[in-house]
Amino acid sequence: MARLGDIARRAYGSWLGAEDPGQPSSLPAPVDQGTLEGMRRDWNLRARDNARHYVQSERTEWPDRDFFRSGEINVAELVMTDMPRVCGATKSPLDLSMVEIGCGVGRMTRMLARIFAEVTALDVSDEMVARARANTADLPNVTVLLGDGATLRPLASNSNDFVFSFIVFQHIPTLAVIGSYCREAHRVLRPGGLFKFQVQGLTSFRRGRRDTWTGYPVTRSQARMLARTAGFVIERSEGPGTQFYWLWFRKPLDGAAE
Numbered sequence: 001m002a003r004l005g006d007i008a009r010r011a012y013g014s015w016l017g018a019e020d021p022g023q024p025s026s027l028p029a030p031v032d033q034g035t036l037e038g039m040r041r042d043w044n045l046r047a048r049d050n051a052r053h054y055v056q057s058e059r060t061e062w063p064d065r066d067f068f069r070s071g072e073i074n075v076a077e078l079v080m081t082d083m084p085r086v087c088g089a090t091k092s093p094l095d096l097s098m099v100e101i102g103c104g105v106g107r108m109t110r111m112l113a114r115i116f117a118e119v120t121a122l123d124v125s126d127e128m129v130a131r132a133r134a135n136t137a138d139l140p141n142v143t144v145l146l147g148d149g150a151t152l153r154p155l156a157s158n159s160n161d162f163v164f165s166f167i168v169f170q171h172i173p174t175l176a177v178i179g180s181y182c183r184e185a186h187r188v189l190r191p192g193g194l195f196k197f198q199v200q201g202l203t204s205f206r207r208g209r210r211d212t213w214t215g216y217p218v219t220r221s222q223a224r225m226l227a228r229t230a231g232f233v234i235e236r237s238e239g240p241g242t243q244f245y246w247l248w249f250r251k252p253l254d255g256a257a258e
């Protein structure tokens with residue numbers, strides 16, 4: 001039986017690098033409209049069906065308190081433990097602006113807003129965005145935006161200190177969309193800023209080309225390519241080959257990587 005990696009390599013053969021078979025040497029060209037529409041359509045359906053379950057699928061029914069507690073715990077574990085990297089030696093989180101890509105219904109956003117000065121939370125699904133807006137309406141430092149699914153428009157360049165994403169890229173169906181977000185994260189970060197995100201590292205899943213649940217698996221060499229193409233330096237990585245492949249991409253102080 002053909003392995004997923006082999007199928008993907010054949011499908012994307014036109015942009016594979018010659019000296020490193022199986023790994024793209026540059027990003028595939030533009031994100032196609034069908035992929036963007038598919039992500040929005042599927043996540044709107046999921047939100048209407050049972051938004052909290054599709055955001056955090058450990059449970060089918062989530063009482064309010066437990067649901068938002070799960071977000072607080074994730075922020076404690078995944079963001080608060082990393083504050084020295086986010087702040088460096090000189091900055092207070094209370095002065096920093098951050099972007100959350102794929103905020104869902106605002107499960108983590110509420111807690112992020114207690115740590116950072118400004119939080120811009122963005123999602124491809126207008127159904128999720130409507131719920132996130134309602135769930136953060138009492139928080140003046142949160143702005144929830146409907147994104148196009150691949151960029152951080154309308155955010156200004158060099159306007160944020162930290163970009164974060166959890167259990168979102170693991171659902172994104174193409175490397176082109178992931179690459180676009182990496183370039184966009186680099187654009188909106190100030191020099192020295194950090195993009196911490198988690199991707200699907202498991203290559204053994206069977207998936208369809210536009211599957212918006214089982215996302216495109218990212219290998220180590222693709223991660224290196226994503227960083228390099230966007231202008232980042234990989235500061236740290238954890239869990240390659242697993243569902244929780246974490247990447248810490250740093251925007252160099254001079255704005256450009258080697």
Ligand SMILES: C[S@@+](CC[C@H](N)C(=O)[O-])C[C@H]1O[C@@H](n2cnc3c(N)ncnc32)[C@H](O)[C@@H]1O
Nearest residue numbers: 043055102103104107123124125128149166168
């Ligand atoms: C599993 S939920 C996680 C939500 C949130 N990160 C959390 O942990 O509570 C995934 C979210 O990512 C959003 N999403 C999926 N693809 C996206 C894309 N290309 N751009 C922005 N958001 C996306 C979905 O609409 C959904 O709200």
